[in-house]
Amino acid sequence: MGLVVYNTMSRRKEPFQPRDEGKVSMYVCGPTVYNYIHIGNARAYLVFDIVRRYLAFKGYEVEYVQNFTDIDDKIINRADQEGKTPAEVASLYEEAFLEDMESLNIRPPTIMPRATETIPDMIEIIEGLVSKGYAYASEGDVYFSVAKFKDYGKLSGRSPDELNEVGRVEASGLKRNPMDFALWKASKPGEPSWDSPWGPGRPAWHIECSAMSLKYLGMGFDIHGGGQDLIFPHHENEIAQSEVFTGERPFVRYWMHNGFVNIMEEKMSKSLGNIILIRDIITRYPPDVVRMLVLQTHYRTSIDFGPDALDESQRAYERIENCVFGLEGLLANITSKVAPVRTEREIALIDFFFDAERRFEEAMDDDFNTARAIGVIFELVKELNTFVDEQQILQSPGGPIVANQGMDLLLKLCRILGLLEPAAAECEETAAEWEEDHIPSPDVLIDLLLEVRTLARSKGEWQTADLIRSRLHDLGVRIDDLREGVRWKFT
Numbered sequence: 280m281g282l283v284v285y286n287t288m289s290r291r292k293e294p295f296q297p298r299d300e301g302k303v304s305m306y307v308c309g310p311t312v313y314n315y316i317h318i319g320n321a322r323a324y325l326v327f328d329i330v331r332r333y334l335a336f337k338g339y340e341v342e343y344v345q346n347f348t349d350i351d352d353k354i355i356n357r358a359d360q361e362g363k364t365p366a367e368v369a370s371l372y373e374e375a376f377l378e379d380m381e382s383l384n385i386r387p388p389t390i391m392p393r394a395t396e397t398i399p400d401m402i403e404i405i406e407g408l409v410s411k412g413y414a415y416a417s418e419g420d421v422y423f424s425v426a427k428f429k430d431y432g433k434l435s436g437r438s439p440d441e442l443n444e445v446g447r448v449e450a451s452g453l454k455r456n457p458m459d460f461a462l463w464k465a466s467k468p469g470e471p472s473w474d475s476p477w478g479p480g481r482p483a484w485h486i487e488c489s490a491m492s493l494k495y496l497g498m499g500f501d502i503h504g505g506g507q508d509l510i511f512p513h514h515e516n517e518i519a520q521s522e523v524f525t526g527e528r529p530f531v532r533y534w535m536h537n538g539f540v541n542i543m544e545e546k547m548s549k550s551l552g553n554i555i556l557i558r559d560i561i562t563r564y565p566p567d568v569v570r571m572l573v574l575q576t577h578y579r580t581s582i583d584f585g586p587d588a589l590d591e592s593q594r595a596y597e598r599i600e601n602c603v604f605g606l607e608g609l610l611a612n613i614t615s616k617v618a619p620v621r622t623e624r625e626i627a628l629i630d631f632f633f634d635a636e637r638r639f640e641e642a643m644d645d646d647f648n649t650a651r652a653i654g655v656i657f658e659l660v661k662e663l664n665t666f667v668d669e670q671q672i673l674q675s676p677g678g679p680i681v682a683n684q685g686m687d688l689l690l691k692l693c694r695i696l697g698l699l700e701p702a703a704a705e706c707e708e709t710a711a712e713w714e715e716d717h718i719p720s721p722d723v724l725i726d727l728l729l730e731v732r733t734l735a736r737s738k739g740e741w742q743t744a745d746l747i748r749s750r751l752h753d754l755g756v757r758i759d760d761l762r763e764g765v766r767w768k769f770t
């Protein structure tokens with residue numbers, strides 16, 4: 280059936296068809312760098328890391344852009360508090376963010392542009408919006424005229440009444456209409472500023488993401504991701520700016536939004552640690568435990584994060600880890616290098632492997648249902664543990680080979696989700712060596728063909744017997760029919 284993706288815009292699952300065949304262009308709103316990230320922030324980056332890994336597994340070449348918002352009120356406020364410049368604050372927390380991403384084994388995006396390095400592109404878009412009559416300057420600020428964009432509200436599904444409600448709260452004397460949002464803000468004395476046609480100022484947040492996504496991915500790119508809290512107004516505003524500026528639609532083909540992490544503060548503060556910052560969590564838990572927590576819930580469902588959440592994920596993670604490393608330990612001690620016939624039990628297990636792999640992919644194809652995919656991994660772990668407990672692995676010569684196939688599959692599925700890296704490299708080496716040692720040699724296969732030929736001859740099926748002989752001859756295998764049997768050699 281192929282991959283289907285839930286599109287926030289249409290509110291349904293749609294077959295995934297990228298703009299360019301074989302390629303996926305993807306933009307995820309990056310951090311505003313003014314503090315350390317917590318488990319709630321990290322979820323989005325883990326979710327889209329998994330999306331990106333799965334798309335790569337499906338054979339797509341993925342271009343993944345994630346920005347840094349390195350100029351913002353929050354950064355300026357933090358700089359005032361800490362006695363630093365806004366640029367110092369931004370660079371400190373940008374570095375901290377990259378460290379946290381690395382420790383969570385999140386693959387770096389293809390491009391990570393900074394807002395402050397894209398300002399000429401933002402000014403160009405704002406000028407375009409002004410000249411088209413969709414934006415107006417007001418005492419050094421520039422605002423977008425929401426009422427002019429008839430499609431406003433199409434992503435969030437908000438009615439004009441609701442929008443007016445939100446606007447009224449944010450209304451300022453400089454806006455013509457309370458719903459209008461800022462594109463450019465005049466800077467106050469002492470604040471960082473850039474020259475613009477409207478005087479010294481700085482970009483507002485929403486225009487940053489329009490400028491950076493259009494610059495690197497172009498109009499109509501495939502996936503725009505972020506947390507559900509960004510749907511309104513951030514992504515709604517990005518659509519308005521981008522579709523008006525380019526005169527094209529849609530801005531984005533698939534809008535994907537991950538659910539919240541509800542940090543149960545009361546429960547958390549009662550527990551000892553009250554840890555929610557990634558840099559604190561990873562001093563107490565392996566980074567894969569955080570990934571596991573995210574994987575066990577569908578990305579659109581919210582996660583209740585209480586004091587036991589990470590302990591539970593750790594137990595789940597260890598079940599997989601113990602299975603893999605247990606098998607690796609067993610296999611490392613088995614030196615037999617024959618490729619024997621499988622028992623019925625082993626053939627059934629191999630069938631289970633094929634079925635598990637298919638069901639894993641079906642789950643992931645269904646809007647990246649990692650909870651179901653992890654369920655399949657646990658079934659595989661259970662089957663392999665049972666197989667080891669029955670001591671089948673040692674009783675039959677085929678046991679280790681089948682167990683090795685199972686370990687190989689388990690590692691493959693984990694790797695697609697970004698689990699067990701890079702600790703599993705050693706196991707993969709063992710698996711590869713095993714595979715090399717146990718692929719049937721050509722001798723075994725030629726013997727098998729000659730067995731079939733002898734059977735055919737005994738039944739008078741000369742055509743089959745001759746076909747085998749002549750094809751083997753073409754491959755350089757010379758056959759001698761002797762009284763004591765068939766002999767062959769490579770010529």
Ligand SMILES: [Zn+2]
Pocket residue numbers: 307308309488513
């Ligand atoms: Zn954004």
